[in-house]
Amino acid sequence: MPRILVIEDDDVTAREIAAELTSHGIDVDRIADGSEGLLRAADPCYDAITLDMMLPGMDGLSVVTQLRAQGVVTPVLMISALCDVDERVRGLRAGGDDYLTKPFAPDEMLARVEVLLRRHRPQVPQTVLSVADLELDLVRHVARRADKELSLLPTEFKLLEFLMRHAGQVLTRTMIFETVWGFHFDPGTNLIDVHIGRLRRKIDVAGLAPLIHTVRGSGYSLAQTD
Amino acid sequence: MRKLTDSWRSTTARLILIYGTFFALWGGVVIGLIYWQAASYLGRVSNDLIGRQATYFSMLDERTRLHALNDYDRLETRRLNAWGVFDAQGKYLSGTITTLPAMVPVNGPVALLQRGVARNDSSSDEHGRVRAAAVRLQDGRILLITRDTSIVDRIGTIVLQALLWGLSLTVIPGLFGGLLLSRGPWRRVHAIRQATMPIMQGDLARRLPVSRHGDELDMLAGIVNAMLDEIERLLGEVKGVCDNIAHDLRTPLTRLRSRLYRLQQQFGEDSDETAALDACMVDTDALLDRFRALLRISELENQRRRVGFDNVDLAEILREVHALYLPLAEDRGQQLALDLPALPFIHADRHLLLEALSNLVGNAIKFTPPGGLVEIRARTADDGPWVDVSDSGPGIPPDQRDAVTRRFYRTESSRSTPGSGLGLSIVSAIARLHGYTLEIAGSERGARLSLHCLDAAGA
Structure with a gap:
């Protein structure tokens, strides 16, 4: 069963994400703080991470940058209230794998997470x-x-x-x-x-x-x- | 370069001109008065003198008078004085004056002869103006004495010259001074005009220049700037409210959509409620699309930095847009033509340009009836390439061409077509961000929307 870390400080959004993922058979852990999220994210038991850009403690951009600097390759779905193209480019450049703008449809989020999970599973390069x-x-x-x-x-x-x-x-x-x-x-x-x-x-x-x-x-x- | 007439229209120049004219007129009146008083006084004195002399001569006996008259003549080396004796019929008898002018009344007041008198001791025909007095002697003969009073005229000339010099020395430098003085304010008015152009084009953050003089122009500029502050604040508030509404409504709408989605999943494919739920989903999606487009426009309008700008291949972008929309056009039985000459690279944000051109092409396809033709045509110009997207739809009436880029504006004929009325606002916002212009015109068949990718370096 895949396991996902949800780093999100807004309780309503976090519950929404968790509900959608759980109903599709995915285990969810929730963290509301950036620096704590960084510590937990390094745990290799997670198959993917959803990361809010604006967090208390440490912002999402710094979290993903440090995560990648530590050599953690767990796929990260960045979630932000800003739909600016610049913001998206910055998030992806820092090491995020995908980017979603708030508010989002849960099925859109789920579809993106599932793509990330598939990417994370070791794949033989297929021709x-x-x-x-x-x-x-x-x-x-x-x-x-x-x-x-x-x-x-x-x-x-x-x-x-x-x-x-x-x-x-x-x-x-x-x-x-x-x-x-x-x-x-x-x-x-x-x-x-x-x-x-x-x-x-x-x-x-x-x-x-x-x-x-x-x-x-x-x-x-x-x-x-x- | 400004015209000379423009300079004279300025306040300073006009004041100087009015004041100069007034000064010249007043000076003329004063000097004229002086001249007139001096001349009339001198004339009176001369007349009085000549009258007395004539009376005096007439009272002398014959011999003494001849002596006296000769002395009178010789007394003035410049031949200012002259005399003549004529018989009762006016025939010349003796003296230096040979003819008795008819205008001189005998025993009357002193007359002024503009053309002088004929003299027998002067060959020249030039005669100065003289004052003449004629008296009848006791024996009936007439004695005429004249005196050249051009000295009075000369005083007049001197006064007149003084007037002219005085005027030219004050008025001409005055006019030049006025021209120079008006140049400063004119330059500032020009600067203000330059500053207002971007404001009129929608850049409300700009302000009029205020100099350090603190004069009337600066006060005015200050007032206008305060007004602009207020307008900017109010517009910002209105826009902020709109954006906030759009932003705040998106969250509950998204929740509504997810609930509908969950219901749809629960009911499964073939239940009775499915059709109704589908319709609800479609409407919710349309609402969300509209809010997304609205927020996108305000995001584009707030984006002042040119972050993603790079040299992009316009031809490649047009080919991509063409490929993206070709299946859609073909499904609608339309022809989507692409006409590309050799195009230069342009400095632009690739994604935004794609978005703008996609909107133009998507719009054209949407408003063209099945079987119609949509053409994407690029052409080069000195100041940057043009992209024309023309269609064979109903066209946009000329009086609505400015309005179609406004948010939510839809022409009467397009109300039945699905859409948000925000597509062209997005195109227009992207064009503004690039410094491009969007031109809306009609073609032989329908509408033609042209994006002019103005070369920033050339503009």
Whole structure:
């Protein structure tokens, strides 16, 4: 069972995070102080950390900087009330792995934490990703479904790679937009849907079990349905 | 360079001009009065003298008179005096004057002959102005004596010259002084005008320059600055209230959304409540999007530093935006054309520029009916490249073109289209941050929105 350290001084937010994570089978420890959080975060038993930027004792930016200086590689999700792009860049540069702005939807937070957990688990560098009968050769840039080669545009390839790397996980539209395109603005709801729709038409052809699923209210996930 | 007429419009120059004119007129009146009094006094004295002389001569006997008249003539070496004796009909008998001018009344008052009298001892036709008196002698003959009184005129000339010199020595330096004096205030007015430009363009943090003189202009600038302080404070308050509302409402809205989400999870896919919950989620998401956009604008407006600025490839950004929106346009049966010439690199924030151009293209696609055409076209100019995004939608009426960049503004025709009415405000805020301009025009088919990426070095 994965274990997560939540460093957050606002009680309401902390409870919200804990409730969402616990309900998805994740163990949660809560700390409200920055310097105490730094001590606890060094414990290798944690699989990920959510870190508020504004904390009593020591601010989140210093916590993540010192953590990385100590050689701790536990993934960190930075949470801040500031949605400034500068702030995001600073957080990620200091060693944060992802950045979320307050107030956030719990499912968005959960989706990001799950991606971080997956990243934390030791992975063999893969050259071929596969989900059910879908195969993605990262070296030769070839995608195959049921042994039939698919012709994908570069963006579609990147999108599929992201979905397959996190197969079985819910990926929100914002996460997809940030990771695949690298943009940090609000593109409007249906733009990502259209791109997913295209990819879906190429992958989930008639007669085959659909792999790309819409998660109501959240985003998408690529998984084999039983 | 300012025009000379502008200088004369200034207060100082105008005062100097009015005062100079007044001074010249008053000086003219005073000197004219002096001249007139002196001339009339001298004229009276001369007339009196000539009248007496004529009477005196007429009372002498013939021989003595001849002597006396010759002496009278010779007495003045410059031939100022002259005399003539004429018979009763005015025919010349003797003396230096050869003709009896008709204008001189016999036994009358002294006459002033502007053209002088003809003399037999002078070949020249030039005759100075003379005063003449004619008396009838006892035997009926007429004696005419004249005296050149140009000395009086000369005094007049001297007085007149004094007047002119006096005027030119006071008025001309006065005018130059006025021009020089007006230059200082003019320069300051120019500085104030320069300072107001950014304020009018929305940079309310700027203030008018105040010099150390503490004069009227500084007092005025001080008053305007105090007014600007107040306006800035009030606007800040209004904006702060808006931002706070947006910020504070986001938290409960986000909670509302998470509760809806949890309910949705509980009910599962195919319950009766699912459709209603979905509609609730969509509305909540739209509200949250709107608040996010609102806060984004205020964040962009507060961002004065140019942190993420770098040399970016505009062509690459346009290709990315084109690729991002192409599927959306194709799904709507629209054509999304990209026309790129060779473009220079520009100094900009890559992410913000992407956001602005995405908004422009997304907007154009949204307002173009299925089957329409959206064109992204770049063109180069000396002061920086232009990006035109034109569509074949309904267009933006000319009277609403300024308003569409305002927050929440939507044209009448766009009310039925989903959206927050904040997209162009974001574009406009990003443009302002870069020092770019956003131009909204019409094209043959629909609307054309152009972002002019002004070269900061060239501007």
